[in-house]
Amino acid sequence: MVNTDNIRQRILSLKSEKNALILAHYYQPLEVQDMADHVCDSFEMAKRARDAEQQIIVICGVVFMGESAKILNPGKKILIPVMEAGCPMADMVTPEDVINLRKKHPDAAVVCYVNSSAAVKAVSDICCTSSSVLRIVRSLPEKKIIFIPDRNLGAYVARQVPEKEIILFDGFCPTHNRVTESDALRAKEAHPDSVFAAHPECRQEVLAHADFIGSTSEIINYAHNSEKKTIIIGTEQGIVERLRRELPDKNIYSVAASFVCPNMKKTNLPELLNCLENEQTEIKLTDEEIAAAKQSLDRMVSI
Numbered sequence: 001m002v003n004t005d006n007i008r009q010r011i012l013s014l015k016s017e018k019n020a021l022i023l024a025h026y027y028q029p030l031e032v033q034d035m036a037d038h039v040c041d042s043f044e045m046a047k048r049a050r051d052a053e054q055q056i057i058v059i060c061g062v063v064f065m066g067e068s069a070k071i072l073n074p075g076k077k078i079l080i081p082v083m084e085a086g087c088p089m090a091d092m093v094t095p096e097d098v099i100n101l102r103k104k105h106p107d108a109a110v111v112c113y114v115n116s117s118a119a120v121k122a123v124s125d126i127c128c129t130s131s132s133v134l135r136i137v138r139s140l141p142e143k144k145i146i147f148i149p150d151r152n153l154g155a156y157v158a159r160q161v162p163e164k165e166i167i168l169f170d171g172f173c174p175t176h177n178r179v180t181e182s183d184a185l186r187a188k189e190a191h192p193d194s195v196f197a198a199h200p201e202c203r204q205e206v207l208a209h210a211d212f213i214g215s216t217s218e219i220i221n222y223a224h225n226s227e228k229k230t231i232i233i234g235t236e237q238g239i240v241e242r243l244r245r246e247l248p249d250k251n252i253y254s255v256a257a258s259f260v261c262p263n264m265k266k267t268n269l270p271e272l273l274n275c276l277e278n279e280q281t282e283i284k285l286t287d288e289e290i291a292a293a294k295q296s297l298d299r300m301v302s303i
């Protein structure tokens with residue numbers, strides 16, 4: 001049997017021996033979150049990676065998060081425990097798709113959700129995360145915005161910023177998009193005196209029943225500050241488990257069974273240990289790839 005205490009100890013001593021910084025996303029398994037220096041939403045993760053002084057940065061998340069860290073802080077060794085941990089939404093849009101949309105709408109700015117490849121970021125004007133998207137779209141001088149790749153997040157932006165014309169792309173997060181309006185109604189019926197907090201990657205008809213819509217860290221803050229004792233969570237299981245532990249006096253429920261991102265769950269303690277021990281696997285981008293994608297990410301973190 002694997003001795004997890006032993007693995008934890010080895011991770012912590014390697015981390016301090018090598019002076020590595022570990023950043024984990026809230027969707028990571030709790031035991032991985034517990035090994036991190038900081039547990040973050042995508043925006044905070046990008047900023048912390050950009051500002052990190054450590055020579056080794058371990059990103060416990062999915063590949064686009066590691067790529068963003070490399071683009072923002074290219075002199076560092078960026079490691080990701082599992083290179084196969086991709087994001088299916090990021091793979092739904094190609095640079096050619098963006099170039100074609102630009103041809104169709106030459107007067108539009110391209111806002112690219114950070115859940116995208118470095119090549120797609122390179123042909124976009126500015127990146128955003130779910131916590132920064134409204135601020136970013138409002139800050140742009142263009143009235144027309146091509147929003148890629150998440151159609152659900154894009155439709156949410158269109159409702160929140162009606163003064164802009166949002167051109168949607170057809171990408172989506174398979175994990176959030178799977179949740180239906182019936183799931184939301186069933187959960188609310190089962191827990192009548194509750195509030196429902198959902199991530200904007202959910203479908204519009206699910207968000208229509210939400211009392212609060214926000215990024216992962218915003219949902220966590222909302223749950224902490226809500227006067228209600230019962231909270232239904234409309235995002236990935238990592239948040240539900242974290243909130244159950246942080247708020248033992250509240251009742252925390254997931255809006256749907258198995259609201260789990262399989263890619264986020266590919267990272268575990270043995271993989272993290274292997275990553276630190278063997279300094280594998282490293283995110284590698286060419287200088288040209290970094291230079292091309294840097295501007296859109298730099299603009300995001302500076303707004």
Ligand code: 13P
Pocket residue numbers: 040041042043087115129130131173201214215216217
């Ligand atoms: P945030 O942490 O920015 O809300 O991102 C959610 C997500 O789906 C990351 O893949």
Ligand code: SF4
Pocket residue numbers: 027062086087088089090115173174175176236261262263264
């Ligand atoms: Fe991608 Fe969705 Fe998983 Fe986030 S939750 S990494 S958007 S598949």
